[in-house]
Amino acid sequence: MTHTTIARLVLCLLASPLAFAQNADRQLQGATRKQNTLELATSDGRYLIKPYSADVVETTFIPNGESFDAASHAVVLAPADVGATLKDEGARLVYATSGITVVVDKQPFRISYLYKGKPLVAEKRGYGRSADLETIEFALENGEALYGAGARATGMNRRGKRFQLYNKADYGYGATSTLLNYTMPLALSSKKYAIHFDNPQTGWLDFDSRKDGTLRYEVIGGRKTYQVVAGDSWDGVMANYTALTGRQPLPPRWAFGNFASRFGYKSEAQTREVVDRFIAEKIPLDAVVLDLYWFGKTVKDTMGNLAWDRDTFPNAEKMMADLKAKGVKTIVITEPFVLTTSRRWQEASQQPGVLATDKDGKPATFDFYFGNTGLVDLYTSQGRDWFWNIYKGLKQGGVSGWWGDLGEPEVHPFWVRHGGNKSADQVHNIYGHDWARLIAEGYKKDYPNERPFILMRAGYSGSQRFGMIPWSGDVSRGWGGLQSQMEISLQMGMQGLAYMHSDLGGFAGAVLDDELYVRWLQYGVFQPVFRPHAQDDVAPEPVFRAERTKVLAREAVWLRYAMLPYNYTLAFDNSSTGMPLMRPVLFEEDEATAMSSTYLWGRDFLVAPIVEPGATRKEVHFPGKGSSWFDFHTGEKHHGGITEVVKPEEANIPVYVRAGAFVPMAKVVQSTRDYSTRHIDLHYYHDAGVTGSEGKMYDDDGETADAYGKGKYEIVRFASRHADGKLEIRFSTETGKAQAPQERGFALKVHNVQARPRGVTVDGKAVRFVWNDKHKLLEVPVAARKQPSSTVVVTL
Incomplete structure (x- = not known):
């Protein structure tokens, strides 16, 4: 990059709304370059600025009196020498890659970022400290839309809200939820950049709630490190962010089939009967999911048994083998809680290091809905080995996939200690992440040729690289519950977690609404995992629904299986480029900053779910001025760049295919075993x-x-x-x-x-x-x- 070009970039930045003064008390005292890192000495600490690539730059602030913590739970990319240049222009330092340029103004001290000549984002006050939180502030431009902070339902453009960073279940939520099971310290901008705050400790992410043009990260302690990620397009941002934090390995193909699941099947006989019913009704099926009754007869007092209840599942291994012979895999629920009433309590509590502790080093116990409990300590080798050996034993018996529930952890008192000296709040947001890591690394070591299936509802930035498949928690069985699901999945896909999906039909509440059920399943065809699941007051499986409902549900499942070649190719693309399966229209049109009611399934499908009862009209926006879209069901042509009102049909939701698209489809099979x-x-x-x-x-x-x-x-x-x-x-x-x-x-x-x-x-x-x-x-x-x-x- 020439000196003239850099000078132009700096002039461009000075004319931008991002030219805010930073903390006036902070003074630059010197700058040195050590290999790939620019080190700035200031009156109150040190800054370390290093590129990971031309499009990803990391900045760390180390206050005086603190030492640098090099450990990241999110980042897997190694910093690279990308030929960055450093120039001292008197009033400022310019540290430039071919993509991101970091400009450090000396007086007043300010750090700002440009991307290929355009101002991107700038620290506002930068690092600061209040009575109980440490903060990093950035200046936002007017009109800039914000996304991220994990799984929420607050409207697609999240600017104007302050989000708690503390993984927490929201039982029975509907159209909105400000705090869900999966939070991430990540902000994305409509200007096509992301800032990842590389610290898992609990805190807040403020998307300009004070309306003063400020993005503010607030945390209880830990690293003061963030990465700025940029790209020419959303494809580039996704590729660069997932290169930084890891890409999702391709799941087993059966993960794209249909699941039988409820809370829950109570016996071997019932499980066999349900699977046979699907086969008899010619509704394809690839997996059956066993909730907590597989290890106990009651919801309370049995969690932590983590072994087959032989009264109700007397021949579990033979059952799983028989189901597998029919093309159906068995998935079992596991939780990290070991109740004091469970059969494993003595074993776990008497082995040092297996359970998290209290301040005196004894196994921590506390009450929650399921009973009095301890919690597996994932931050000791003893805890990890104990847990993984249970998984190995179950797998050797025939279990094919893992459901990890309550991994926020659902109840996690602040006084609980992990790994000897870590507080609950320090590890709370990475507990689910490290649980997925345990299983993924266990497979790499003991079953290196197999793809694990890991269904979990809580994690952290980068959990996708462990193959985690997240779901959106205990959503209500109501129209509001359906309405929030597109936004949740789209946002999580933008944040690297491309397999976020919902309990199809809704989970919570004894609601029998066949229209809602069918519309949710029709949407489910065009989202990552097809898994109806609910409390069993009302059957979530199509085989137990009214005849017309069953027919419509069967057609949705058949379409899901017919689309396997397209969907599996999408999954491959995600594993190699980081592009999500569900994509917001924003990826095609910069103006669509708030749209989630219509979205893209891969590059070539446009999907407009029906999310209101008795709908006689649906507004659909067709992106891409000058392009054309064809109705997937009728072939009718629509022009891009306009919004139309279409009439919904009972048998399907509005779905369109891009002109010029190739869509491979397969013969419908009863199980992907026969695919x-x-x-x-x-x-x-x-x-x-x-x-x-x-x-x-x-x-x-x-x-x-x-x-x-x-x-x-x-x-x-x-x-x-x-x-x-x-x-x-x-x-x-x-x-x-x-x-x-x-x-x-x-x-x-x-x-x-x-x-x-x-x-x-x-x-x-x-x-x-x-x-x-x-x-x-x-x-x-x-x-x-x-x-x-x-x-x-x-x-x-």
Whole structure:
């Protein structure tokens, strides 16, 4: 970056609203550069500024009298030498990468950030201290929208609110919830940057609640470290943030199927009966989830048994083997609480280090809803080993997946100690994170070729790298509960947790509302995990609902399974780029700062869930001026850049496909065990305005950990070109180094073909085709063969 360019950047910054004076008492006393780090000495401490990449820069303040704490629970990226330049311009220091430039004004002292010539964000007062909290303040521009702070339901643009950073359940919440199970010290801006405050201790994140243009982080203690993450686009911000904190490994393929779940199945006989009912009703099923009755007959007094109740599950291992033979995996709930009335209390309390302690070093006990309890200490090797050995034993018996509940932890008195000297408030927000880490690292050590399934409701920044699949807690079974779910999932996807989802149908309350249930399941098709779950006053499984409800639910499940090739490819993209599965329209249109009622499922689907009873109209915004969208169910064309009112149908919610999209779909199977990509329906949405486009389908065995890295995969790439009255569609397959080529055929279905084509060729040979005048649909068979590299030419 030239001296002239830097001077222009600084002038640009000085003209910006971000040019606020910082703490007037702070004086710069000197600056030194040590390898990749710029160290600033000030009158009250030291600043360490270092790039992780051209688009990610970390700043740490160490007050006088304190030492640097280098440990981060969130960051996994190693700082890199990106050729940053340092210039002293007299009044200021300019430390620049090819992306982010850090400008340090000497008097008054101020740190500000630019990205490729544009002012990004600046410290306002920077670090400060009040009676009970330490703070870091940033200046915000007028009109800047803010996102983040974890899982909440407060409106998509969260600016104007102050959020507590303390993971806490909100039982039976509805349309709004200001504090939920999963908080994160992360703020994202509509200006396409993020600030991650790299400290898990409890506190507050204030998104300008005082209306004075200030983003304020407030914490009880710990590190004064933050990372600024920027990008040219939202794709770039997502890629850079997940490079910093880790990417979600690809879950097992069965995680994208349908789950049978309730609170809860009380016996082996009931569990078997439910699974058989799904099979008899031809409703696909991949997993059954066992709530706390698997280890005890009562809700209270049994938590911590963590072993099969042989009265009610006498042959659990055979049951799981039999279910697996039917294509159904077994997931069991586990909690980190060991009740003093549980069968494991003596074992856990008598082994030093297994349980968190009181100030005297004795196992801490306290009361909560389920009984008098202790808490597993994840911050000692003894606690971790004890817990992991229980998981290993259950897995050897046939358990396929893990549900970790109450991991906030739900009750966590401030006086409880962990690891000998850590307070509850110091580790509270990372307890769920480290619980997921325990299971993920256990699998890497003992089952390195398997992908774990880890369902949990509490975690921290970066928990995605452990494969955590979070859900949105105990939402009410009501329309308000459904209304909040899009925002929660969209926001969490923006924060790296792409698998946030809800108990489909709602969890809390004895509400029988078939319309609500169906609408929630129809939305569930286009969100990360399809898992109806609820208190059992009203059955959450479609097989026990009224006939019409069951039919509509079955159609939703069938569509979910048909879309497996598209959805699995989305999951692969997330694992390699960090882009979430559910994406806000903001990712396409800068003006859509507050929209969550309509969202994108991957790049190519636009989804508008029906979230009100008896709805006869739905407002849908179609993003992208000049683009086109097609109704997924009728083929009707809509123009981008406008908002329309559409009429909802009972059988489905409004869903649209982008012009130029390739959508691979599969034959519906009863379980993903029988899933195959050997015969794929490939839908292409043709439009005269699209001269060329690309798509792909990722495939592997659905279970090998890091199949892509091990070369055990195939990627079929699709490309279209439209010119001179001809539409050309090309297929090409990339095969991993350890993958044998698979034989695969396609039924190519080209939508929006307005007149019967004059001819169609596959690899230069004329073929028979079918053109449906009513639906404007062209169907072309592409015969099965290994490693297809084919070209279809349609003469229009």
